[in-house]
Amino acid sequence: MKWLRNFMYGRYGIDQFGNFLFGLYFICLIFSLFFSPMLFLSYAVLIYFFYRMFSKQYYKRRQENTFYLEKTSGIRKMVNRQKNKFKYRKTHKYLRCPHCKQYLRVPKGKGNITITCPQCHQQFDKRT
Numbered sequence: 001m002k003w004l005r006n007f008m009y010g011r012y013g014i015d016q017f018g019n020f021l022f023g024l025y026f027i028c029l030i031f032s033l034f035f036s037p038m039l040f041l042s043y044a045v046l047i048y049f050f051y052r053m054f055s056k057q058y059y060k061r062r063q064e065n066t067f068y069l070e071k072t073s074g075i076r077k078m079v080n081r082q083k084n085k086f087k088y089r090k091t092h093k094y095l096r097c098p099h100c101k102q103y104l105r106v107p108k109g110k111g112n113i114t115i116t117c118p119q120c121h122q123q124f125d126k127r128t
Helices: 002-008 016-031 038-054 058-071 073-087
Strands: 092-096 103-107 112-116 123-127
Touching: 016 038, 016 058, 058 073, 073 092, 103 112
Parallel strands: none
Antiparallel strands: 092 103, 112 123
């Protein structure tokens, strides 16, 4: 393992965009079973994944990852919100503020409660 550590020293490695590319590679590989030209696309994605991983140009790879994170922030927030809704489905309820549309987490089973939005300080009543 020391040789691998020495080889990877000074190289960029894997980040969130790299993980996305690797997942995209597998998706293209599965689709290539039904549509053969997708095999070339999957190989192109894999080559770009390895190029990024072994690159020594930290600044450029970090810019690519930042661009990816900025463009997918809305989707990632939505997925995390859905995961949290499922995780806390027995103890909490998720509501939206009618004024500013901010998502709020309130405890379940408390009956009628007055909720104050932390963002716009609007108060509204809901049954939980």
